[in-house]
Amino acid sequence: MAENELMINGHTVGFTPGQTILEAAQAVDIWIPTLCHLKGATPTGACRICLVEVAGARALQPACATPAVAGMRVRTESEKVVEARRLVLELLLASGNHNCAVHNDNGQSWTDFQLDVQRHDGSNDLCPVWGECRLQDLAFRYQVTSGRFKPEPGAYPTEMANPLIVRDFSRCILCGRCVQACNEVQVNRAISHGYRGTRSKIVAAGDRTLAESECVFCGECIQACPVGALVEKKSRYQWRPWQETTVRTTCPYCGVGCQQLLHVQDGRIVKVTGVEKAEPNQGRLCVKGRFGYDFIYSEERLKTPLIREKDGFREASWDEALDLVATKLKQIIAESGPGALAGVSCARSINEDSYNMQKLFRAALKTNNIDHCART
Ligand code: SF4
Ligand code: SF4
Ligand code: SF4
Structure with a gap:
């Protein structure tokens, strides 16, 4: 093996100094399971699910926290590794209320166990992330149940x-x-x-x-x-992963342009997540981008222009409303000059609309009095 090369499952793999075994493996699409590992954060090795066998090492090593070393020989799915992962999964499943199909408590029927969990959860449904849970996925992959260990009841209320x-x-x-x-x-x-x-x-x-x-x-x-x-x-x-479709889009709230995935079920957005590995946000969102979509379905949402008159508002056509605005803008400019105008663009408008709004004020109406409302 050359410098900066190691062997994983019999394949020679190159690595950059400073990379971990996990990073070297991921770079060539060799799968090692992880639970606690968070890309970009300091590895903790807390969950031990990424244990691998390194020739010459006395114990199994956590791939996420072990540096790749030239000449290392690593096995990611040896008998010893699989046995250790199965034990980790068994203990994790028994560490709380994991009432999905992977549970098989020998002394108690699954249904009784599940009923207990439902009482704790306050819901008659299965776990809210059933079908989108990494622990469940791994338990299925390694065919593990929490049969040997009695599940912990949970020390804290939801x-x-x-x-x-x-x-x-x-x-x-x-x-x-x-x-x-x-x-x-x-x-x-x-x-x-x-x-x-x-x-x-x-x-x-x-x-x-x-x-x-x-x-x-x-x-x-x-x-x-x-x-x-x-x-x-x-x-x-309200949502199950197998019933949704996802739509990638750009957050409409500010100029950063975060990439979002809209999770849509029955034609309605049920949740929003950040797109991992996409610029500029790398999966992150702020409170507005992640949770601020209720207005789409608000009963109070305006669908027709309203013109203010003495006793309040009355509905109007777009032509009438736009003519009125244009007339008033011209009137103000004629009487007091463009500096008497100001525009505030809506925080929920798309960036393109905000761009057009500032163009209208700067180029057509000749004023720089234009701002953006940051409220949700
Ligand atoms: S809340 Fe979730 S992410 Fe946080 S420690 Fe518990 S399992 Fe891990
Ligand atoms: S789906 Fe995941 S969190 Fe939910 S009960 Fe199963 S293992 Fe636990
Ligand atoms: S929602 Fe609150 S606890 Fe969670 S990451 Fe954001 S600031 Fe932290």
Whole structure:
């Protein structure tokens, strides 16, 4: 093997100094499972699901936190590796209320277990992320149930206290991705690891609700959570991944142009996520981009122009409304000059419309009194 090459599953693979085994493998499409690993954040090796066998090493190594070294011989799916991953999955499944089809508690029927979980969850439905859960996917792949270990009942009640995010601690596997997403990716520093042992919990502001913390409700933690511990309140139990179609679009709120995926079910947007690996946002969104789409379906949304008269507003045609605006603008310019005009473009307009609005004011009406409303 040449310098900066290692062997993975019998294939010679090049790497850049500083890369981990995981990064070297991913660069050549060799799959190694991950749960806690968050691209761009400091590797923690917390979940141990990415364990691999390195020839000469006494123990299995976490691929996400082990540097690639020239001449290394790595096996990613050896018998020993698979056995270790199965144990990790068994323990994770038993660490809380994982009431999906992967559960098989020997001493108790699955239905009884599920009923207990439903009572805890306050819903008659299966887990809200059923079909879009990395733990569930891996349990199916490695054919693991939590049969040998009794599931933990969950030490903390579900937090429903804010309008946007549900925190279900009974499904949290303490992978830490949300903490890294909040602290390292968005740099909001609203949540951290709290307590110890079986009382371990992700806490906000010394264990208060998110609404009482520094949280700005960007929802980055939801997007990072690999299981059903953090879900959007609006779409919880309203959406199933196999029933949706996704539409890629550009966020209409500001000039950054973040790339969004609209999750559409029955012709309605049920949630919005950031497009991973796409510029400029690399999967991130702010509170407006992620949650601010209710106005689309608002009953109060204006569909016809309104003209203000003495007793209030009356509906008008577009021609009448536009003629009136043009007449008034000309009248003001004639009486007081263009400096007497000002325009405020709507925050919910697309960037192109805002561009046209400023062109109209600057080029046609000859004033720079033009701004953009930043309110949601
Ligand atoms: S979080 Fe995942 S593993 Fe747990 S119940 Fe939900 S789908 Fe199953
Ligand atoms: S919503 Fe944003 S700010 Fe709040 S905890 Fe999650 S990542 Fe942090
Ligand atoms: S809430 Fe989700 S992302 Fe955060 S530690 Fe728990 S499982 Fe991991």
